[in-house]
Every structure is written in C-alpha cells, then in structure tokens.
Amino acid sequence: MNRRGLLRSGFSLGTLGLLGGCNLTDNETVQEVLTGVSRFNDRVQAAIFRQGALAPEFPEAAAVKDFRYNAWYGPDQAPVLSATDYRLNLAGKIANKQSWTVEQLHAMPQVSQVTRHVCVEGWSMIGKWNGTPLREFLLRVGADTTARYVGFECADGYYEGLDMPTAMHPQTLMAFGLSDQVLPAKYGFPFKIRVPTKLGFKNPKYVTTLFVTNQEPRGFWTDRGYNWFSGI
C-alpha cells in the first residue's frame, strides 16, 4: 500500500472507530470529531512534507491562454485595485515593515512558471505565471523565516496562510503576470500568491497584507471545512 492509501485507510478507520463511541444523531459531536480528525490529518501531512519536492512544470505550449476564473462571487464583483494607490502592508515578524507600491513590487527580479492549478471543486488548468519567488521577497524585507507561518489578507475579505517551508519553497511565487500579461484584476492584480504544491484555494489573490507569525493563520475555506494543509 502506498503512503496515500495508508493515510486514507487510517483516516477512515480512525474516523469510524471514534464515531462508534458517540451518539450519531448528535450532529455537533460528529462534526467536532471529524474536525479533530481533519486537524490530525493536517499535522500528519505537515510531518511528511517532502522538503523541496517540486510540482511538475510543463512546456509553454501546454499553458491555456484563457484561464478560468474562480471566487465565491462573479468576475464583475472582483476588486479592482489602483496601480498608483495600492500598498502592500507588512505586519508581524518582519524587520522592515515599510509598505510596497506596485512599481516597487514589479521592479523585483522575476521568473516564469508553467504549472497546473488544481481547484478542490473539481477542475484543473495549466497556466503560465510570472513573478518573484516569495522567498526572495521575505528575505528582502527581513522576515523572520524561523517563524512558522506566513499569512495573507485580501481586498475581497479572503484570507489564507502557508507554513514557512511552503512560503520559502522555490516554486511559490508572488505572481504579477498571467499568460505573459500583467495579472488582470479578476485574477488578483497586483499579485496572487501562486503555490503549485497546494490546492487552488491556498493561492490568495489581490493580497493587501502579508504577515509573519507563529500562530497558524486562519483560511477562508479552512474555516468552511477544508483541510488547512491541502497539498504536498
């Protein structure tokens, strides 16, 4: 049995075993037990995180030009941030908390990446993103990279967090471009955190605040029942 299969069966057997001992009509108890198992699952996944394992990259021709949009509201409601007034706010365990303009962000060295975005809702798509490795940015602003997490707040009220190994992962980008164009508003202008080793919902768009912390940041969809770790 491979590791995934083992985890899966451990999960379901453990869940059944735990549920056997409580009143199955008591919805809240069931929910609490399941949430507890899910949190345990997060810790197991973090423990087996293969440091440095890379998400597959694809030839440029595999990237779609018309990328799919997703959020809990339509593309017309997506926040449109001003290229001149926007500021990225920094908070928490960061030495230089001066805010950043779009111009300053765009001036950082950039790389490109053709990777697959996988949404938990059951679709995936290969896209090409341009951006700066988040790692470079964190080092530039003097982030305490011995802290455990990096958290994000977004212009639409969305929020997410990454464990530090994922934030420092070479493929985790502050993506400023999609399909060789400046990242359009609905895809996250001025940037989206592109994390090819994680599910789509751990890729926050239109980020307005970045913070470094030892307390696990909440996640918009994690608060609604999905696993916090959600990746490799």
Ligand SMILES: Nc1nc2c(c(=O)[nH]1)N[C@H]1C(S)=C(S)[C@@H](COP(=O)(O)O)O[C@H]1N2
């Ligand atoms: N700020 C913000 N970021 C977000 C979301 C959102 O609703 N708001 N949705 C997430 C989900 S579930 C997915 S699949 C991707 C979709 O990104 P795309 O519109 O670039 O395809 O953004 C993620 N980041």
Ligand SMILES: [Mo]
């Ligand atoms: Mo998603």
